[in-house]
Amino acid sequence: MSKTGVNASPLAPAWLTVPDDVDALVPGLWPADAVRDDDGALTVGGVGLTELTDRFGTPSYILSEGEFRARARAFRDAFTEAFAAGDDETQRTTVDVYYAGKAFLCTAVARWVIEEGLCLDTASGGEMLVALRAGVPGARMSLHGNNKSDAELRRALEAGVGRIVADSLPELARLDALAAEAGVRAPVMLRLTPGVHAHTHDFIATAHEDQKFGLSLAGDTRETGDDGEAGTPGFTGSPAEAAVAAALAAEHLDLIGVHCHIGSQIFEPDGFEAAARRLLGFLAHVKDRHGVELPELDLGGGHGIAYVPGDAPRAPADIAAATAAVVRETCGELGLTVPRISIEPGRAIVGTAGITLYTVGTIKDVRVDVAEGQNAADDATAVRRYVSVDGGMSDNPRPVLYDADYSAVLASRTSTAGPALCRVVGKHCESGDIVVRDVYLPADLRAGDVLAVPATGAYCWSLSSNYNYLPRPGVTAVLDGSARPIVRGETETDLLARDVPEPAGQTGV
Structure with missing residues (x-):
């Protein structure tokens, strides 16, 4: 639902509405054990944001062990029961x-x-x-x-x-x-x-x-439908059929x-x-043929x-x-x-169990021409707020790889300010270094605030890199009020560990 009395930005995509509560944790995006404490700061697995940022800094991956285990059990139990x-x-x-x-x-x-x-x-x-x-x-x-x-x-x-x-x-x-x-x-x-x-x-x-x-199922024949017309491709002569024959004939x-x-x-x-x-x-087909x-x-x-x-x-x-x-x-x-x-x-299983924490740095308001069809007058412009954080495409390359969309909230506090359309961007030397393409965040967002991006448990750490020589963040598991590192964050010493310096004046020529 859109917030009463607040108009959506003409730069916002059609699917993004102005939130009624800019501090809310939208159900389904967050681990079930993610809530705000009495001071408005995010807690996950019973562990407060202050403890997490004090101990592990930002950027930092946080993984709810309880959410991971619950989702694993849900798939195990659902499929076991359905096929029983x-x-x-x-x-x-x-x-x-x-x-x-x-x-x-x-x-x-x-x-x-x-x-x-x-x-x-x-x-x-x-x-x-x-x-x-x-x-x-x-x-x-x-x-x-x-x-x-x-x-x-x-x-x-x-x-x-x-x-x-x-x-x-x-x-x-x-x-x-x-x-x-x-x-x-x-x-x-x-x-x-x-x-x-x-x-x-x-x-x-x-x-x-x-x-x-893989091996294609498409063969060199087509199956005949009930009306006598050629239907879907058959399996005869397919790479898949050849692989079955080879595997069955193999001695080991x-x-x-x-x-x-x-x-x-x-x-x-x-x-x-x-x-x-x-x-x-x-x-x-394999049963009939073999x-x-x-x-x-x-x-x-x-x-x-x-x-x-x-x-x-x-x-x-x-x-x-x-x-x-x-x-x-x-x-x-x-x-x-x-x-x-x-x-x-x-x-x-793991996607919703993970969130990423970032610290806000530079904030810029950029005036953008409004495209035709965005319900604006001719030559209209609108403001897009660029919020830079201390990570980016090195810890989450999915937006640049797959045009993936994410959400974000101000996690270190709540706010009574109205919503402003923002683009959360990283610190890398790339214009495509976008963390969250479009999101409404409080208008009073400032440097030093901590943002949380949900649903980063999958394909973020595993696709991470050291682009621009940034250390990869660590991963912290949280459960029942306890936080423990399960992947150590890299240090600058780690970044240099594989670098092989040449003696002064020596080259490879």
């Missing part, structure tokens, strides 16, 4: 929830994942290394990647990783040879591209044909199932449902979270119920036993 239902045993199955470590991973988070009954998905040798350091059993890990090295595959085989998700025919051949060398059999799933276009940014849509991941591979991932930050259910039907159709009913199906992740007011992500229970319904219905139509199901939520 069914009229007969062939419609009921086990579900594994794999936390996608690429969203955010450290040893503490890996332990939380295992303690909450989830498995862990890794996408590199480094992520496997963190998981092994945390004591994650190999059987509860998976390894993804479109270009895995021999060293990464060897590490997975040595650790007894529960499944290796193969991305290509050459990888299957290499993995077979490495498994023979190690004297083991490698459990393999095939990553397939079902040709489903997800409603998300092109850079994070991963199931259409023209991209680097156990083909346990297939996998897909249609993208990230997706709200609509139709893409997930279409992908499930397409992959189950392929499992039926006489093998593959026992597992991984439907990936990509379920969205709320980043700004108005975002409406689906609840885990709704996602689980819809997924179970389409899987059971399709398996019934195809004469398949419902396979063991796995999903890979990462952002949907």
Whole structure:
């Protein structure tokens, strides 16, 4: 709702309304344990902002352990219950929830994942290394990647990783040879591209044909519809079919199932449902052609979270119920036993659990021409307030990578001032260094105030950099009034640790 008597800025996007209460923490954007204390300052997990900024400074990532664990349990319980239902045993199955470590991973988070009954998905040798350091059993890990090295595959085989998700025919051949060398059999799933276009940014849509991941399901034939016309592409002659034949023939591979991932930050259910039907159709094709009913199906992740007011992500229970319904219905139509199901939520577990704290520095008011169609007179201008903070694209590159929108609040105090349209920007030497593109903040915002940006638990720390030689912030976990570092913030000494100075007067020439 818009604040009574306050007009929206003509520079604001259509989805952004003037808040009734500029100090409010919008439900859905924040961890459930984020509240304001009696003095108006933000607290998370029972820990006050003053303690957090005094101990850890800014910028700083804060992660609510309670929120993370609650979201992990919500996905685990919802999918377990949804797939335990069914009229007969062939419609009921086990579900594994794999936390996608690429969203955010450290040893503490890996332990939380295992303690909450989830498995862990890794996408590199480094992520496997963190998981092994945390004591994650190999059987509860998976390894993804479109270009895995021999060293990464060897590490997975040595650790007894529960499944290796193969991305290509050459990888299957290499993995077979490495498994023979190690004297083991490698459990393999095939990553397939079902040709489903997800409603998300092109850079994070991963199931259409023209991209680097997976094995295409599109064959050289087309299935015939009920009316006799050629219908959807069939599977015969597809890269996916060739991979199944290669995996089944390999002496040291156990083909346990297939996998897909249609993208990230997706709200609509139709893409997930279409992908499930397409992959189950392929499992039926494999059964008919090879006489093998593959026992597992991984439907990936990509379920969205709320980043700004108005975002409406689906609840885990709704996602689980819809997924179970389409899987059971399709398996019934195809004469398949419902396979063991796995999903890979990462952002949907950790995203809302994280916030980032920044300290305000320079504030500038810039007069901007109002574009045609923004309900303004000819030659009208409006003011956009630029609020600079002490971080930026080095701790959150998502706005510049994906045009991602975020929100923010004044966290160190409350205000009785009216709202002003602001753009929160970083301190990097880039005009595109934007943290929050459009947000209403109190008009009396001043240097030294602390801002909090919600929903930064996923893909912020994991994509962070040292651009302009800024140290990467640490990550602090909060729970029941206690705060503890789980990733140490970098220092200037760390920045110089890998730099190799040359003796004076010496060059590489």
